[in-house]
Amino acid sequence: MMNMGKGSIRTRQEACYYLGVREDSSIDEIKKAYHTLAKMYHPDINPRADVKDYYIKVCESYEYLMQYPVYCTQANNSNMYSNRQGNTMQRSSRIFQSNAQVREQYRKQKMLEAERKKKQERDTQERQKRAEARYEHFTVKQPKSKxxxxxxxxxxxxxxxxxxxxxxxxxxxxxxxxxxxxxxxxxxxxxxxxxxxxxx
Missing domain, CATH: 1.20.5 (Single alpha-helices involved in coiled-coils or other helix-helix interfaces)
Known part of the structure; x- marks a missing residue:
């Protein structure tokens, strides 16, 4: 295989395009496609001037796919998915913690309101008792003098x-x-x- 030096292929999609394979193709499928195209467009076999440039693209695509096989891409995607999932879980955790804080504050507020209501009821009952005591004091007949x-x-x-x-x-x-x-x-x-x- 020719040494192409620094290749111009930058993405897996571009490399698969020149080899005519799917992006999820296996290494064997990539090798088979490369050998088929190499036999068809090798300069020693096909002397056309425009074929040489295409052959270079085929070789660069093959080198790119061999250097970055599909499982690496899948691993990168998996890492990216894991990172996204981790970020999502972190956000969900923060949201859950925030909701938990809101629920706790709401519960405390309800408890304070219940205590305040009970205190008001106790104060009202005490005032009623004092009023009844005063009424009884004034209405009870006191013993009269001669x-x-x-x-x-x-x-x-x-x-x-x-x-x-x-x-x-x-x-x-x-x-x-x-x-x-x-x-x-x-x-x-x-x-x-x-x-x-x-x-x-």
């Missing part, structure tokens, strides 16, 4: 006398009203009798 008992009796007597006087006044008013009505009826009847006598 002076207060005497005053209560005097008030009761005064209230009874006042009620009696009011009843008597009401009775007098009713009697006076009845007398007035009787007098009006008497006068009206007398007036009618006088009018009848005058008419006769």
């Amino acid at each position: 002076e207060e008992e005497v005053l209560d009796k005097i008030r009761a007597i005064w209230l009874a006398e006042t009620i009696k006087r009011q009843i008597a006044l009401d009775q007098e008013k009713k009697e006076a009203e009845q007398k007035r009505k009787l007098y009006q009826a008497f006068m009206q009847q007398k007036l009618q009798e006088e009018q009848e006598q005058d008419s006769h």
Whole structure:
């Protein structure tokens, strides 16, 4: 095989193009394709001037594929995939940690809210108890002294006398009203009798 020096082939896709093979072809398939093309386009066999350049490309492609076989490319792809997978896992881990922190903060916030609510309920119950205690203190009848008992009796007597006087006044008013009505009826009847006598 000719020594091509520094080749112009830069990618596996380009090398496979000149050899007419797939990018996932095995070494045996690459060698077979190379030997077939070498027999067809070798300068000693085919003296055409334009064939020489193509033959050089074929040789460079073969050297490139032998130097970088398919399993190396697969390994590189595997490493790239592993790196991407590792980066993805790292990102997922960071996201999970972030979500875990958010969940923890939410849980703590809920606990604080629950404690604050319980404290408010306890304070409300205590205020209600204090209010009930004050109400009971003012509503419970305290024992009265003798002076207060005497005053209560005097008030009761005064209230009874006042009620009696009011009843008597009401009775007098009713009697006076009845007398007035009787007098009006008497006068009206007398007036009618006088009018009848005058008419006769």
